[in-house]
Amino acid sequence: MANVSDRPDAGIPPAEVPDLPLPHPHTWWGRYVFSQDAKYIAIQYSGTAIAIGLVGLVLSWLMRLQLGFPGIFDFITPEAYYQFITMHGMIMVIYLLTAIFLGGFGNYLIPLMVGARDMVFPFVNMLSYWIYLLAVLVLVASFFVPGGPTGAGWTLYPPQAILSGTPGGQGAGIILMLVSLILFIIGFTMGGLNYVVTVLQARTRGMTLMRMPLTVWGIFTATVMALLAFPALFVACVMMLFDRLLGTSFFMPALVELGETLSYGGGSPIVFQHLFWFFGHPEVYIVALPAFGIVSDLISVHARKNIFGYRMMVWAIVIIGALSFIVWAHHMYVSGMHPYFGFFFATTTLIIAVPTAIKVYNWVLTLWKGDIHLTLPMLFAIAFIVTFANGGLTGLFLGNVVVDVPLSDTMFVVAHFHMVMGVAPILVIFGAIYHWYPKMTGRMLNEAMGQIHFWVTFIGAYAIFFPMHYVGLVGVPRRYPEIDASFITTPVAGLNAFISVAALVVGAAQVLFLFNLLWSLRAGRAAGPNPWRACSLEWQTPDTPPVHGNWGKDLPVVYRWAYDYSVPGAPEDFIAQNDPGPRIEKDVPL
Amino acid sequence: MIVALILLLLVLGSVIFHLVSPWWWTPIASNWAYIDSTLVVTFWITGIVFAAVVLFLAYCVYRFRHQPGRKADYEPENKRLEVWLTVATSIGVAAMLAPGLIVWKQFVTVPSEATEVEVVGQQWSWSYRLPGADGKLGASGVNWISADNPLGVSPHDSNGADDVIVEGGDLHLPIGKPVKVVLRSVDVLHDFYVPEFRAKMDMVPGTVTYFWFTPIRTGEFEVLCAELCGTGHAFMRSYVQVQEQAEYDAWLGEQVTFASLQRPRPVRVAAEP
Amino acid sequence: MSIVLVFLLVVALIAGWWLSRQGLTSKPWLETGEIRTTAGVGAAPAAKIGLGVFLAVVGGLFALFGSAVTMRMDYADWYQLRLPSVVWINTAILVLSSAVLQIAVSAARRGESALLLASVAAGGLSTLAFLVGQLLAWRWLVDSGQSLAAHPGASFFYVITGLHGLHILGGLVALARTGGRLRRGNDPRRARLGVELCAIYWHFLLIVWLGMLALLLGWASDLVALCRELL
Numbered sequence A: 001m002a003n004v005s006d007r008p009d010a011g012i013p014p015a016e017v018p019d020l021p022l023p024h025p026h027t028w029w030g031r032y033v034f035s036q037d038a039k040y041i042a043i044q045y046s047g048t049a050i051a052i053g054l055v056g057l058v059l060s061w062l063m064r065l066q067l068g069f070p071g072i073f074d075f076i077t078p079e080a081y082y083q084f085i086t087m088h089g090m091i092m093v094i095y096l097l098t099a100i101f102l103g104g105f106g107n108y109l110i111p112l113m114v115g116a117r118d119m120v121f122p123f124v125n126m127l128s129y130w131i132y133l134l135a136v137l138v139l140v141a142s143f144f145v146p147g148g149p150t151g152a153g154w155t156l157y158p159p160q161a162i163l164s165g166t167p168g169g170q171g172a173g174i175i176l177m178l179v180s181l182i183l184f185i186i187g188f189t190m191g192g193l194n195y196v197v198t199v200l201q202a203r204t205r206g207m208t209l210m211r212m213p214l215t216v217w218g219i220f221t222a223t224v225m226a227l228l229a230f231p232a233l234f235v236a237c238v239m240m241l242f243d244r245l246l247g248t249s250f251f252m253p254a255l256v257e258l259g260e261t262l263s264y265g266g267g268s269p270i271v272f273q274h275l276f277w278f279f280g281h282p283e284v285y286i287v288a289l290p291a292f293g294i295v296s297d298l299i300s301v302h303a304r305k306n307i308f309g310y311r312m313m314v315w316a317i318v319i320i321g322a323l324s325f326i327v328w329a330h331h332m333y334v335s336g337m338h339p340y341f342g343f344f345f346a347t348t349t350l351i352i353a354v355p356t357a358i359k360v361y362n363w364v365l366t367l368w369k370g371d372i373h374l375t376l377p378m379l380f381a382i383a384f385i386v387t388f389a390n391g392g393l394t395g396l397f398l399g400n401v402v403v404d405v406p407l408s409d410t411m412f413v414v415a416h417f418h419m420v421m422g423v424a425p426i427l428v429i430f431g432a433i434y435h436w437y438p439k440m441t442g443r444m445l446n447e448a449m450g451q452i453h454f455w456v457t458f459i460g461a462y463a464i465f466f467p468m469h470y471v472g473l474v475g476v477p478r479r480y481p482e483i484d485a486s487f488i489t490t491p492v493a494g495l496n497a498f499i500s501v502a503a504l505v506v507g508a509a510q511v512l513f514l515f516n517l518l519w520s521l522r523a524g525r526a527a528g529p530n531p532w533r534a535c536s537l538e539w540q541t542p543d544t545p546p547v548h549g550n551w552g553k554d555l556p557v558v559y560r561w562a563y564d565y566s567v568p569g570a571p572e573d574f575i576a577q578n579d580p581g582p583r584i585e586k587d588v589p590l
Numbered sequence B: 001m002i003v004a005l006i007l008l009l010l011v012l013g014s015v016i017f018h019l020v021s022p023w024w025w026t027p028i029a030s031n032w033a034y035i036d037s038t039l040v041v042t043f044w045i046t047g048i049v050f051a052a053v054v055l056f057l058a059y060c061v062y063r064f065r066h067q068p069g070r071k072a073d074y075e076p077e078n079k080r081l082e083v084w085l086t087v088a089t090s091i092g093v094a095a096m097l098a099p100g101l102i103v104w105k106q107f108v109t110v111p112s113e114a115t116e117v118e119v120v121g122q123q124w125s126w127s128y129r130l131p132g133a134d135g136k137l138g139a140s141g142v143n144w145i146s147a148d149n150p151l152g153v154s155p156h157d158s159n160g161a162d163d164v165i166v167e168g169g170d171l172h173l174p175i176g177k178p179v180k181v182v183l184r185s186v187d188v189l190h191d192f193y194v195p196e197f198r199a200k201m202d203m204v205p206g207t208v209t210y211f212w213f214t215p216i217r218t219g220e221f222e223v224l225c226a227e228l229c230g231t232g233h234a235f236m237r238s239y240v241q242v243q244e245q246a247e248y249d250a251w252l253g254e255q256v257t258f259a260s261l262q263r264p265r266p267v268r269v270a271a272e273p
Numbered sequence C: 001m002s003i004v005l006v007f008l009l010v011v012a013l014i015a016g017w018w019l020s021r022q023g024l025t026s027k028p029w030l031e032t033g034e035i036r037t038t039a040g041v042g043a044a045p046a047a048k049i050g051l052g053v054f055l056a057v058v059g060g061l062f063a064l065f066g067s068a069v070t071m072r073m074d075y076a077d078w079y080q081l082r083l084p085s086v087v088w089i090n091t092a093i094l095v096l097s098s099a100v101l102q103i104a105v106s107a108a109r110r111g112e113s114a115l116l117l118a119s120v121a122a123g124g125l126s127t128l129a130f131l132v133g134q135l136l137a138w139r140w141l142v143d144s145g146q147s148l149a150a151h152p153g154a155s156f157f158y159v160i161t162g163l164h165g166l167h168i169l170g171g172l173v174a175l176a177r178t179g180g181r182l183r184r185g186n187d188p189r190r191a192r193l194g195v196e197l198c199a200i201y202w203h204f205l206l207i208v209w210l211g212m213l214a215l216l217l218g219w220a221s222d223l224v225a226l227c228r229e230l231l
């Protein structure tokens, strides 16, 4: 294994990783549309994800308008409301977050951070994007078919998902949704193979696993998980398509729908739920682990301090990834499955809390005695810690089976998962964009606009989702377009209106962010190659933005881990990973 | 400076909101006060952790903010601290899990003296069935459903003849008697949810699910559906009336049995059993 | 979900074994300097590692179908699927094509290009025969009253054989491309790698097929029951 040589100045030949035969496009189409360059694919992925994410955002406004001011917006019928929540949920979780973290950041950062010229299978990588785009288009198409998109909830539980009592259930809505998911999974698998094999196979010389930035660890582990978890959704979707189109009874029991006996019989909705959550729970971590990794790097760079407990952080990522495959049924405590499963799944769920908590501690401890630059990426990282701590802790309510009984399927759940897998990862995405935009474009994002965007988003999102827990605690169920019920002793209407106003304001701030993205492309301050003075390899490219092939003639050689900040005795407060550097006796407390 | 201050205000605001806000759970009407206590324990532990983490964060942001000449420490890890934190976290987690599992054990152990009450969900209304004088519910299945047998009670099971059928009305329960709520659905998933009882459970077509509780307070409690079941999901309502035994008996006397519902016409034998 | 959990356990063991050799306990901040390791998983080419990862995904997919079958089996309306004997012929053919591709691999290693070409062609043709045979099995099933929606065992049979067939078709495309490369002969190294990858893929799909067949015929559950009794 890592046999350390003490002679950094020994004559080192260029990296031994066999240089990949890079496809060199000759046409305009090959360069700008069907590009096989991971950096370009990353931008295509992110752009598409953000575009569809905006649809999800607009849907959330419509939902909040209805919840905050019921009865005013006639066009938001219950049918429409259910279609909105379903499309909003699915878009946000799959087509925005999964796509942007893995397809976007994964594609951009993995090759640069491990010192590769590109992904190992560039053509497959390109196909991945086009299939993703197709999946998005199929999804969007369902808005325009008769009957509209499906309103089955993002969980798509049968039997209702394919019956006439649910919007889109007997129309094309549900079919398009299932087809789109199947396409997404196929496309993702193509990309995912690239991310995994690139990390395994194309690391440059000296880049051992333990020298990789945590960003790569997070994305890598999340991709492995996604490759193993998405097939469960695939299987569920295929079987449901058969039930819907060809009359099989995989998930469909004998039932009488609105007085009419259907020809189904014998199937089990619970089987679907098991398959769905076998995917669904790891999915939470598929968006969380990349966020964990990225935020670790943001904190370390902007606090000028190595990440505290790097090894623990790596282990925690791997352990969380593995454990998250045996907790899925905590989403099914009240589903009618065998009650004794509750003991097992509550225990595993709370065990996962331990490595997760360690990660939070280590982020905060990294700040301890740091040299904290309150740049925009750092602000977003701090906001992430707050939001994630909040959402993670409410997860302990829902994981603890008996406490979940009154809370499940209430707005408490909605508040919880928005904090933990909605707002928290999105904050990291923003932080990451502020952080890497200079590398991608050569220009800094505008600071003033960024500050406004940050404060409105952070405080606003907290103001949306913190009070929402109490709406759920009162007992208001989720997926209710309006609520009047005798159990509500203190009316929640005022609180709901407040939440809705906050949601509109937060949404508006995102428009400012998008404007900033475009505006700074031209008018931003020139950034230089390494504006944050960061160690990791992506900042050491010969060109900014990096060109096709990333590294010029020779691949970089790595001499150290990615966190040599403020090393005692070093002339500067960072030493780049590919810097053989002066020999420094590190006097490290062990 | 300002960042640290805002973090401080955020913690203060959250704590104050928690303490003074009027939004809290509805007064409990069942024996599941234990669930509430577990929830309160969880609130305390998690609340303290949240406040501690964010306050520490605020302190760091203030104390170690960049100033000319500041240099960060170099500290890759600190084993003692990490082990200590891991152990403390595990203890906190165990302190929440243990009572939770104990209460769950009670939740899933139905007392033998509990009487059965069946709740049947369909898009988008509730019906109820009580076991009648023999104390047993008759068999049921969706293939027996017909206009005058909406719940699909088996006409061949003699236990079913005296079952009391409540269609479209309220469910009445005597106070202080444990009930096992047997749940059935004829079409899609529903979830029988009365916030005051704390307990809830999905109803799954094709299988029978259950939970149990003891009503401890008389009154009228609204029934909601807590599992998305289609367009009418939010409007699927009913009431549970918890009454003193005498009142309850009077109500029970007025109800119709399955047999009497069937009498006007000869029993229709469904095509397939 | 036990089948997929067992499958994941195997994946986790392999991953754990590999990770255990990556120095995850080393202290990277102390190890400044050049590290003389080529990155990656030894000398294996990326395509081979890629195939390995892909097979893990495919394995997961079919393991999940297996889990779905076992879960669905527990419901009252399940009864045993009846299969035509052509299924056994198909199985034999698939074993044969797998074996032929293995011959191709060794021919490629020894540089016997005539045998190599012949065995790749034979492998492709026999695999086509397998697919045709599966279609015949579907025909027979329909004729015997076990159409798609007739009973859950049959539904699973169609879905699983369909997906398995699609995977085989994908493999055939790759095999055809490899064959073309062999005929043109201008890139022998890549062609040889292609043959090897195809052979691995075929073996894998053969195992998947045997597993699925055992499951749908109820042998797997018989086996489990037997083990339970022994314990």
Ligand code: HEM
Binding pocket: A060, A061, A063, A064, A067, A085, A086, A088, A089, A090, A092, A093, A097, A152, A153, A154, A155, A414, A417, A418, A421, A422, A423, A426, A464, A477, A478, A479, A480, A481, A503, A506, A507
């Ligand atoms: C400002 C941003 C957002 C607002 C105001 C918002 C608002 C809402 C609302 C009102 C609901 C429906 C609640 C109900 O009636 O059950 C909902 C559901 C949901 N949201 Fe968001 N949301 C936002 C961002 C996100 C993000 C970033 C995610 C990504 C994880 C997300 C994921 C979901 C999911 C999965 C559902 C559940 C859909 C369902 O019940 O089927 N949301 N959101």
Ligand SMILES: [Cu+2]
Binding pocket: A280, A281, A282, A284, A327, A328, A330, A331
């Ligand atoms: Cu989960």
Ligand SMILES: [Cu+2]
Binding pocket: B189, B190, B191, B225, B226, B227, B228, B229, B230, B232, B233, B234, B236
């Ligand atoms: Cu409902």
